[in-house]
Amino acid sequence: MNLYKSRFLLLLLLATTALSACKKQWDDRTAIADQQLDKNLMQKIQENSNLSIFAGYLTKIGYDKVLSASKTYTVWAPDNQALQGIDATIVADTAKLRLFVSNHISNQAYLTANANPSLRVRTFTGKRITFTPTTVEDATITTANQYVNNGVLHIINKTLAPKLNIYEYIQSLTTVGALHKAYLQRQDSTFVDSSKATVASVDPATGKNVLVPGTGIVTRNKYFTNVANLASEDSLYTYFVLTDDAYNAERNKVSRFFITSSVDTTMNMLAAFNVLKDVAVKGVIPQANLGGTILSVKGIQVPVNPAAIVQTYNASNGIVYVVNSMNFKLEEKIPPIIIQGETPTGFLTTTNRANIQYRTKRDNNGVLYSDIQLSGANLPASYYARYRLSNLYTCQYTVAWRAINDFAYATATNLSQRLGFSQIGYFFVPATGSVYSAQVQFPYTTVTPQNFTEVTLTSATTNASFIPIATPTINATAGTLNVTKYASVNMYLQGSTGTALNTNVFTLDYVKLIPIY
Incomplete structure (x- = not known):
């Protein structure tokens, strides 16, 4: 028993040692390389002979006082070799030099552990630079996480010239x-x-x-x-x-x-x-x-x-x-225009709110859809919903709609319910006042029960009595809606001319205007 116990303790000791070593390696990955809380950033930069050129630039523009203050900063300091190729005109011009140096300094302290996997840091210039555990922009961090009493210093092998946005x-x-x-x-x-x-x-x-x-x-x-x-x-x-x-x-x-x-x-x-x-x-x-x-x-x-x-x-x-x-x-730049039935801009009258239903349902494939349905007593003949179509492309359109009739069923005794109900869609373009430049009307179409498919409307006609001007904005061409001038129009969805209960019902999921390219 003592032999087994000794072996167990030995294995436990080895495992603990290995775990401790792994943890130390992990901690070393993001550890603060040099912590000197008795120094500030400017002192830390000045004591490094390989940063003497950058230290001189800081002093020239007055940033030596900034980096000696108590506010917290991060500095990505290019070493002397990185600064050998800097344009002489930048060094000679204090404003340009300040802009250049400012892109190497940010407010707050950023350790490499903060960049996981990367961080966009705003510098004194207002520009952002991309900081990772090993790089900043395209410069490599050669010495990282030198922590002093007013921030963090990283030494890099390239300069961070400000970029244009x-x-x-x-x-x-x-x-x-x-x-x-x-x-x-x-x-x-x-x-x-x-x-x-x-x-x-x-x-x-x-x-x-x-x-x-x-x-x-x-x-x-x-x-x-x-x-x-x-x-x-x-x-x-x-x-x-x-x-x-x-x-x-x-x-x-x-x-x-x-x-x-x-x-x-x-x-x-x-x-x-x-x-x-x-x-x-x-x-x-x-x-x-x-x-x-x-x-x-x-x-x-x-x-x-x-x-x-x-x-x-x-x-x-x-x-x-x-x-x-x-x-x-x-097809990508000029896509079909879809007018949702549940988004009308007005109706024939404002006194039939009780007849209007905005519905969300599932179709025969279990897919949710929203539509509008108008039905019930006191619904006037030829009652309509109005839709504003803004800025139609100038082209011919095939017009289709999806109007789902779950109001009428084949088992119903009323003939109109068995056959469905009729509705039309038509388009007006206002010219001046109450005068219209054109009316394009699609014929009354029967909406049959339980039909969930998109139906193409055909045989569109232009009502000549609505064309007081020589060149109407819209007309019907070969059964399609033809828009000849970039304009906004009113579209109307209208029920039947009858007034008997349940005969002038109408419904709409959407109308789709499909450009003919």
């Missing part, structure tokens, strides 16, 4: 991307934000603040708001800048879907936005991973051919590829 880079382009650049610049607008302006005095007559001229001026870019903020250091994008030929090719491809009375509006506003809203992608995608398609921030598949890349730039907030081709598919 994506928008700054696009603005710097001179030989490529001129049209793309001009579009983005046109989206800038400036205004005075009184909350950010300096108040000079108060007008005694009105009691309103009198602002100092030139203060509180704010610039806002519509593209940044609606697509992607290319100037933000807090986001990461992969962005494709189109050369002028590529820009024109894609803009010309879609321009026929945005016909207006102004060529400038068609080409430089609507068609241009349709193209450029889909050249931003979330995250940084290396060139080696490009090919095929990737998803834009607006949910469109972006076709990327690596052979079309003519220029690449690693920005502070992502990566930019200048491309001489981007062959978008029309």
